[in-house]
Amino acid sequence: MSRHKAQIPVEKDESLHLRPMQVLNERALEFKSDLTLTRDGHTADAKSMLELTLLAGKKGPLTLEGRGPDARDAVNTLSALLDQQLNKR
Amino acid sequence: MRLGDFILEEAIIRELRPASKREALAEMVQHFVDAGCLEPGAVESVVDALMEREEIGSTAIGHGVAIPHAKHKAVQRLIGAYAHSSEGLEFDALDGRPVKSVFLILWPDGVIGPHLEAIAQISTLIKRQTWLRRLLTCSERRDIVDLFAEVDRELEDAVG
Structure with missing residues (x-):
């Protein structure tokens, strides 16, 4: 069981829109590990679209954390995906 | 942001007729016209904008809830x-x-992100089982308005 964490830099304090969260949610479901996304003191289960929508409109740095057998792979894959969704549009 | 700040009482539909996604969205948008917040001539174009967003990816967030949204001039x-x-x-x-x-959420073109706080407020309602159950069993428009007001009050108190 491993634990892995990554911070995703967000240019211009970009808000989280629904679509990037849906993309994250779909990919998160492919991993075995527990995955959470934290922003502005609010933590959401990345495998629950409803919980992710609670982060809509929040500002500040994004932290992705995984706990489980494939945590490292999951966090690396999902943080790259989020970075692409938020910063390279 | 409070639900009561943006959900128009006149645009609350207690029972939607069985319909396709587009027809359902069109009926909801028509209620904005009836409420005096949208010109009748803009309905088709607003529905197009909502459907374009749906084509990128459904706005259904699970738990039997969808939050279609679009900006429009x-x-x-x-x-x-x-x-x-x-x-x-x-x-x-x-x-x-x-x-x-x-x-369903609409906001003016050129304004960035006012819908995000609205989505977060809706999600907070949905996340609490007792509120979602009540929402699904409300038999009158008035009951839905009262539930939204209660949610707003309680969340405001929670923030302090």
């Missing part, structure tokens, strides 16, 4: 509608479930 401020469907609508949800609660 015909809209003067953030406005919302709510509709309930007992039968459930086919909304291409990721979990495959039909959608029974639709929250």
Whole structure:
């Protein structure tokens, strides 16, 4: 069981829109590990679209954390995906 | 942001007629016209904008809830509608479930992100089982308005 964490830099304090969260949610479901996304003191289960929508409109740095057998792979894959969704549009 | 700040009482539909996604959205948008917040001539174009967003990816977020949303130049401020469907609508949800609660949000073109706080407020309502259950069993428009007001009050108190 491993634990892995990554911070995703967000240019211009970009808000989280629904679509990037849906993309994250779909990919998160492919991993075995527990995955959470934290922003502005609010933590959401990345495998629950409803919980992710609670982060809509929040500002500040994004932290992705995984706990489980494939945590490292999951966090690396999902943080790259989020970075692409938020910063390279 | 409070639900009562953007969901128009006149745009709350207690029971949506069985319909396709587009027809359901069109009926909801028509209620903005009836409420005096949208020109009749803009309905088609607003529905097109909502459907374009749906084509990028369904706005169904699970739990039988969808939050279709779009910006549009015909809209003067953030406005919302709510509709309930007992039968459930086919909304291409990721979990495959039909959608029974639709929250529709529109905001003016050129304004960035006012809908995000609205989405977060709606999600807070949905997350609490007792509120979602009440929403699904409200028999009158008035009951839905009262529930939204209660949610707003309670969340405001929680923030302090």
